[in-house]
Amino acid sequence: MSKQKQSAPGTVQMPARRAFLKAGAAAGGAIAAGAVPGLASATGNPENQAPNVADWSHYLGDGVDAHPYGMPSEHEAHVVRRNVEWLTADTQSSINFTPLHELDGIITPNGLCFERHHGGAAEVDPADYQLMINGLVDKPMIFTMDDLKRFPRVNRIYFLECAANSGMEWRGAQLNGCQFTHGMVHCVMYTGVPLKYILEEAGLKTNAKWLMPEGGDAAGMNRSVPIEKALDDCMIAFKMNGEALRREQGYPARLVVPGWEGNMWVKWIRRIEVGDEPWHAREETSKYTDLLENGKARRFTWEMDCKSVITNPSPQAPLMVKGHNIISGLAWSGRGTVERVDVTLDGGKNWRTARIDGPVLPKALTRFYFEFEWNGEGLLLQSRAIDSTGYIQPTKDELRVARGTNSIYHNNGIQTWHVQASGEVENVEVS
Amino acid sequence: MSKQKQSAPGTVQMPARRAFLKAGAAAGGAIAAGAVPGLASATGNPENQAPNVADWSHYLGDGVDAHPYGMPSEHEAHVVRRNVEWLTADTQSSINFTPLHELDGIITPNGLCFERHHGGAAEVDPADYQLMINGLVDKPMIFTMDDLKRFPRVNRIYFLECAANSGMEWRGAQLNGCQFTHGMVHCVMYTGVPLKYILEEAGLKTNAKWLMPEGGDAAGMNRSVPIEKALDDCMIAFKMNGEALRREQGYPARLVVPGWEGNMWVKWIRRIEVGDEPWHAREETSKYTDLLENGKARRFTWEMDCKSVITNPSPQAPLMVKGHNIISGLAWSGRGTVERVDVTLDGGKNWRTARIDGPVLPKALTRFYFEFEWNGEGLLLQSRAIDSTGYIQPTKDELRVARGTNSIYHNNGIQTWHVQASGEVENVEVS
Numbered sequence: 001m002s003k004q005k006q007s008a009p010g011t012v013q014m015p016a017r018r019a020f021l022k023a024g025a026a027a028g029g030a031i032a033a034g035a036v037p038g039l040a041s042a043t044g045n046p047e048n049q050a051p052n053v054a055d056w057s058h059y060l061g062d063g064v065d066a067h068p069y070g071m072p073s074e075h076e077a078h079v080v081r082r083n084v085e086w087l088t089a090d091t092q093s094s095i096n097f098t099p100l101h102e103l104d105g106i107i108t109p110n111g112l113c114f115e116r117h118h119g120g121a122a123e124v125d126p127a128d129y130q131l132m133i134n135g136l137v138d139k140p141m142i143f144t145m146d147d148l149k150r151f152p153r154v155n156r157i158y159f160l161e162c163a164a165n166s167g168m169e170w171r172g173a174q175l176n177g178c179q180f181t182h183g184m185v186h187c188v189m190y191t192g193v194p195l196k197y198i199l200e201e202a203g204l205k206t207n208a209k210w211l212m213p214e215g216g217d218a219a220g221m222n223r224s225v226p227i228e229k230a231l232d233d234c235m236i237a238f239k240m241n242g243e244a245l246r247r248e249q250g251y252p253a254r255l256v257v258p259g260w261e262g263n264m265w266v267k268w269i270r271r272i273e274v275g276d277e278p279w280h281a282r283e284e285t286s287k288y289t290d291l292l293e294n295g296k297a298r299r300f301t302w303e304m305d306c307k308s309v310i311t312n313p314s315p316q317a318p319l320m321v322k323g324h325n326i327i328s329g330l331a332w333s334g335r336g337t338v339e340r341v342d343v344t345l346d347g348g349k350n351w352r353t354a355r356i357d358g359p360v361l362p363k364a365l366t367r368f369y370f371e372f373e374w375n376g377e378g379l380l381l382q383s384r385a386i387d388s389t390g391y392i393q394p395t396k397d398e399l400r401v402a403r404g405t406n407s408i409y410h411n412n413g414i415q416t417w418h419v420q421a422s423g424e425v426e427n428v429e430v431s
Numbered sequence: 432m433s434k435q436k437q438s439a440p441g442t443v444q445m446p447a448r449r450a451f452l453k454a455g456a457a458a459g460g461a462i463a464a465g466a467v468p469g470l471a472s473a474t475g476n477p478e479n480q481a482p483n484v485a486d487w488s489h490y491l492g493d494g495v496d497a498h499p500y501g502m503p504s505e506h507e508a509h510v511v512r513r514n515v516e517w518l519t520a521d522t523q524s525s526i527n528f529t530p531l532h533e534l535d536g537i538i539t540p541n542g543l544c545f546e547r548h549h550g551g552a553a554e555v556d557p558a559d560y561q562l563m564i565n566g567l568v569d570k571p572m573i574f575t576m577d578d579l580k581r582f583p584r585v586n587r588i589y590f591l592e593c594a595a596n597s598g599m600e601w602r603g604a605q606l607n608g609c610q611f612t613h614g615m616v617h618c619v620m621y622t623g624v625p626l627k628y629i630l631e632e633a634g635l636k637t638n639a640k641w642l643m644p645e646g647g648d649a650a651g652m653n654r655s656v657p658i659e660k661a662l663d664d665c666m667i668a669f670k671m672n673g674e675a676l677r678r679e680q681g682y683p684a685r686l687v688v689p690g691w692e693g694n695m696w697v698k699w700i701r702r703i704e705v706g707d708e709p710w711h712a713r714e715e716t717s718k719y720t721d722l723l724e725n726g727k728a729r730r731f732t733w734e735m736d737c738k739s740v741i742t743n744p745s746p747q748a749p750l751m752v753k754g755h756n757i758i759s760g761l762a763w764s765g766r767g768t769v770e771r772v773d774v775t776l777d778g779g780k781n782w783r784t785a786r787i788d789g790p791v792l793p794k795a796l797t798r799f800y801f802e803f804e805w806n807g808e809g810l811l812l813q814s815r816a817i818d819s820t821g822y823i824q825p826t827k828d829e830l831r832v833a834r835g836t837n838s839i840y841h842n843n844g845i846q847t848w849h850v851q852a853s854g855e856v857e858n859v860e861v862s
Contacts, residue, residue, distance in 0.1 A: 061649065073677070075558075103673040117492065121492040121493045128485065155789030218491050242538045243507070248493070358586030
């Protein structure tokens with residue numbers, strides 16, 4: 001089969017009702033029946049197999065004891081998280097990025113969820129793990145992993161986005177691929193305990209207004225979380241996509257703060273202090289605030305604004321052929337569900353509604369597609385998401401007018417990809 | 432922190448409203464405020480850290496370049512697919528099993544999805560991959576991977592269950608764990624092309640009634656599929672849980688036949704022949720049929736009947752402590768959604784409704800929980816699922832009355848776990 005190639009470009013003739021590939025120069029190839037003996041049925045025409053049956057049909061493959069825990073095919077070795085060396089002074093307080101252009105659907109496989117550490121990925125032994133609740137509670141308590149697993153559990157699919165996702169684009173860095181411009185987001189199914197159950201177990205005092213979750217890593221990451229959010233939908237999660245949390249995602253337990261910036265989703269969580277005012281921690285004063293033009297700074301900008309990006313085509317995934325093609329992308333909102341996604345091929349002159357497919361869940365990634373015919377002309381591709389609150393994803397220029405250009409965080413501006421006549425794609429800005 | 436242990440058993444005193452762990456001998460430990468200096472806030476009480484802060488808080492962890500494709504923590508090394516050596520003559524026509532007792536939620540991570548091969552896992556180069564459509568079509572065609580990715584795509588979460596799942600229990604093998612009794616099932620989000628689009632591209636002739644999908648592995652796995660199913664919800668999938676199919680799951684493309692036995696979900700799919708009658712292939716005559724007591728055999732028993740199993744506790748996951756505990760399990764139906772799951776602690780004398788949590792999707796795994804207090808007495812745990820057609824999961828004895836004991840396939844009988852006073856769990860049958 002490996003020697004069977006499709007028909008030469010231009011030879012495909014299909015009736016009009018076969019709509020999808022009809023305009024493609026390299027579309028699915030028509031063949032004359034019986035002309036490809038190697039592809040004929042091994043069952044129906046056993047005499048007709050050699051010589052064109054693919055190599056992999058000639059030999060037994062790996063047995064079921066070969067890979068107790070499976071890994072991707074070697075042909076997918078390029079599908080990995082990548083970091084940007086010049087971005088940070090070291091790799092332990094740094095970032096790597098999810099390869100969004102290689103993925104589809106709304107679930108991110110655990111091995112490809114981006115990492116953001118402030119002191120490296122702690123290696124915690126779950127047998128020694130403890131979570132302490134102290135401060136304004138009736139009774140300070142310590143819970144082991146076994147304790148946590150005896151609370152009622154829930155399963156929820158949520159996106160997690162770093163507040164700095166797309167941050168380098170504020171001042172037009174124009175990084176070369178959606179992995180780098182938008183890859184600080186992932187989406188998995190979490191299993192864990194609603195935080196309110198744990199807080200109720202310790203008993204909140206009447207003046208309990210804020211929490212300070214604290215990580216067990218060397219950075220001791222901590223953030224102030226208002227009690228209303230904690231009692232609403234926060235979780236202490238211990239599983240992601242069915243299995244134990246990955247080490248780099250806070251194994252054995254992390255805080256889940258749905259829809260809010262990833263920095264608050266404290267990993268390797270060891271303590272939650274309950275107080276009556278915020279802590280003004282490093283990560284909510286000198287970092288994770290947005291310095292405006294007038295010298296004031298936005299702070300406690302927890303919710304991730306509605307956002308979208310076209311993942312294919314994009315600089316790492318060029319258009320390969322003319323004719324029928326599919327634009328694919330992701331949209332999300334920290335405030336609810338994605339209601340609609342619009343796509344433009346001409347830099348915003350004309351917008352058309354994309355097709356959303358797959359589950360549409362609150363505070364989760366949502367997948368959209370837009371099918372179109374490419375005639376080989378240049379395109380300026382953009383997507384624009386609208387969430388269930390009616391909020392419309394803004395342009396980068398609109399964000400700059402509102403917030404100036406000092407910001408790093410919370411850039412949810414519309415991304416533009418320029419598709420060249422060659423099919424190559426570059427990161428550009430349009431006004 | 433690693434030196435901080437919870438309070439001794441019996442010292443926990445909690446008000447009644449703190450319901451979850453109150454009855455547990457080893458429940459979450461109450462601590463006197465200020466009594467655990469090592470756990471006090473690194474932020475709030477910096478002078479108070481040593482000596483009890485855990486080792487992992489003292490050192491920087493791995494950087495973001497350490498694991499381009501991430502793997503589970505070394506503490507999870509026991510969470511793997513396992514095969515049973517005596518079950519098959521070799522590992523290339525064999526089975527391994529998903530560790531259901533270690534998982535939660537409804538998504539199975541790709542590395543833990545069970546494998547069933549008839550000629551080993553083929554290693555297919557996607558650059559050379561081709562899918563041929565021939566037989567009763569207007570124009571036989573060949574599609575490359577790039578062609579397939581230009582059809583409209585959909586994203587769907589489906590379970591895949593081998594027809595032989597629980598097969599060894601027909602005659603009471605009583606295997607020692609739900610991994611082995613029920614672990615030939617997994618559930619992922621697939622991304623792929625509805626099969627009807629591909630068939631429409633080639634053009635079905637009016638007498639097209641059956642398909643024969645054929646695998647590219649050494650076994651050339653093939654099965655007859657009625658055209659109604661093919662045009663309903665079958666897909667050619669190329670992604671699972673967001674990333675490319677795993678090699679052992681048919682990389683780069685497999686057939687998805689939602690709700691129907693896994694044997695039909697042809698992996699490494701290389702050809703679909705369209706015909707006007709079934710092929711009566713090996714895998715639907717001598718195999719994957721159910722020999723009844725009267726000498727006749729059930730065949731074309733494609734749909735997977737409604738089924739459930741308690742995954743925790745189970746023989747590989749004993750009860751650890753008295754007091755508050757959680758029963759967790761999975762339910763599914765090849766005919767629709769799971770409507771309800773009942774749980775009994777006493778071998779079927781009394782049934783109570785379990786709490787279903789997480790997405791409830793057609794032809795997908797559904798997660799249920801049942802919280803209870805364990806006083807240390809023996810239990811006979813069972814679960815019983817009811818689907819959207821009103822079908823009620825039967826007992827094993829009811830199945831044997833209807834079908835005798837020659838069967839291997841389609842055992843969806845109620846599973847019983849005997850919890851002993853020690854907390855250990857064994858696989859038993861009750862009449």
